[in-house]
Ligand code: HEM
C-alpha cells in the first residue's frame with residue numbers, strides 16, 4: 285500500500301473534541317477522569333488510554349486573542365525514534381507509513397517513551413506494555429477512514445495518498461496565509477516526513493511543538509556506534525583469550541613445573 | 550587465625566611459613582559479591598539488550614522476572630561493596646584504592662610488557678608492588694565502570710523522575726560501561742583461571758594466601774616490604 289497521509293488543517297478545526305471521542309470508541313479505550321487545565325483544555329499529555337487529545341493555546345497580540353487548537357496524536361514518523369529505541373523489535377513501520385506497537389513483543393522497558401521527541405508512547409505499569417495511536421491501521425487496511433477523520437465535521441481532518449495530500453496542504457496553506465501570515469506546514473520534512481501532517485496557523489513553538497524534532501543524538505550514538513563497537517570489543521577480548529590459551533599450550537607453559545608453583549624466581 | 554584477628558581489627562601476620570596473606574576476608578567478600586552480581590546483572594541485562602537473548606530468560610521465568618532480578622542484583626552490586634568501605638575492617642578497602650590510584654612509571658612498564666605475558670611470553674618489567682600495572686588498570690575499570698553503570702542504571706530505573714534528555718543519555722552510558730567491564734572481565738577471568746603463569750594468584754581470592762614463590766616472582770617489591778615490616782615488628786615485640 286502506497287504512503288498515506290492525514291492532513292490536520294488547524295484553520296478549520298473548531299475544537300469540538302469529537303475526534304478524541306471517536307478514537308476512544310473505536311479502540312475501546314475507557315474514559316478517564318479529567319479536569320479543566322485551561323479554559324477549554326482537559327488533558328496535556330497522552331496516557332495509555334488517551335491516544336489523541338486537543339490542545340488550546342490562547343495568544344494575545346495587539347489586544348486581540350488568537351486561539352490555536354491542535355489535535356495531538358502520534359505523528360507516525362518516516363524516521364521513528366521510538367522504533368530505533370525499541371529493545372524488543374516490537375515497533376514496526378508499514379509501507380503505508382504507520383508506526384505500530386506489537387504488544388505481544390513489548391516488554392514495557394519504556395525506551396520508546398523516553399526517545400519519542402513528542403512524548404507519545406506511554407507504558408501501562410501494571411500490564412508492562414506500551415500504547416499509542418495506531419493510526420487506525422485496522423480500518424485503513426480495510427478501506428475505512430481512520431475513526432477521527434471519519435467523525436470530523438468541519439473537515440479539519442482529511443485522509444488520502446501522500447502526494448495528493450501534500451498538494452492539497454500547499455493549496456490550503458497559500459489560502460490561509462492571507463489571514464495568518466505565519467501559517468506553515470509541519471511534518472512535510474520533520475522526522476523524515478510524518479504521516480500526520482499539520483497546517484499550523486503560527487510557528488510550532490506557539491503550539492508547544494519542537495521546532496526541529498530529530499532522532500536524539502544519544503540514540504544514534506547508542507545504537508549505531510556503541511552497540512556495534514562494543515560487541516566487537518567484547519568479541520575481541522574473547523578471541524584474545526582463546527588465542528592466549530593456544531599460545532600457552534604451544535609454548536608448553538601448562539606443563540612447566542615452575543608455573544604450577546607460582547612462577548620462576 | 551587471620552580472620553579472628555581481622556574481626557578484632559588487628560593486623561595478622563602477613564608471611565606465614567611459605568605463604569603470604571594477600572587479601573583480607575572483607576576484600577574477598579567484596580570481590581565475590583561484586584563478581585557474582587555482575588554476572589547476574591549482565592545475564593539479565595542481555596535479555597533486555599537483544600531479542601536473541603530473550604528466550605534464555607525462561608530460566609528465570611520470563612523477561613519480566615529477569616528485569617526484576619536485574620534491579621535486585623543491582624542493589625547487592627552497589628550496597629554490599631559500598632558498605633564494606635565503612636563497616637567491619639574497611640582499612641583494606643581504602644588501602645586498595647590508595648594503591649590503584651598511584652600509577653607510577655613501573656606500572657607503565659608492566660603494562661607495556663603485558664601483551665607479551667598475556668600470550669605466554671616473558672616480558673621485561675621492574676619489580677612490582679602489591680598490584681602490578683595491569684591489575685591497577687583492571688581495578689580502575691571496575692571502579693569507574695561501577696560508578697557510571699550505577700548512576701545510569703538508577704536514572705533508567707526511575708526514568709519518570711528524571712528529564713527525558715538525561716534518561717536518553719543514560720542508555721548509551723549504561724551500555725558503554727557494560728561493554729568495557731565485560732571485555733575487562735573476560736581478560737581478568739583468563740588471567741585468574743587459565744593463564745599458566747598468573748593463575749597461581751587465584752588462591753589469594755579464595756583463602757587469602759598466595760605462595761611466597763608466587764609473591765617473589767610477581768610482586769617482589771611487595772614481598773620484600775612485608776618481610777622487612779614483619780621482622781621490624783618481631784624485634785619490637787621481643
Ligand atoms: C549497578 C546498578 C545497575 C542498575 C541500577 C541497573 C539498572 C538497569 C535498568 C533499569 C535497565 C533498563 C532495562 C529494564 O527495564 O530492565 C538496565 C538495562 C541493562 N543493564 Fe543494568 N543496571 C545496573 C548494573 C548493570 C550491570 C553491572 C550490567 C552488566 C554488566 C548491566 C547490564 C545491563 C544491560 C545489558 C541492560 C540492557 C541495556 C540495553 O537495552 O541496551 N547493568 N539496567
Ligand code: SF4
Pocket residue numbers: 358359360361364365366367383399400401402403404405416475
Ligand atoms: S511521534 Fe513518537 S511514537 Fe509516533 S512514530 Fe514518531 S517517534 Fe514514534
Ligand code: SF4
Pocket residue numbers: 369370371372373374375385389390391392393394395396397405407413414
Ligand atoms: S516499551 Fe515496548 S514498545 Fe516501547 S521500547 Fe520497550 S519493548 Fe519497545
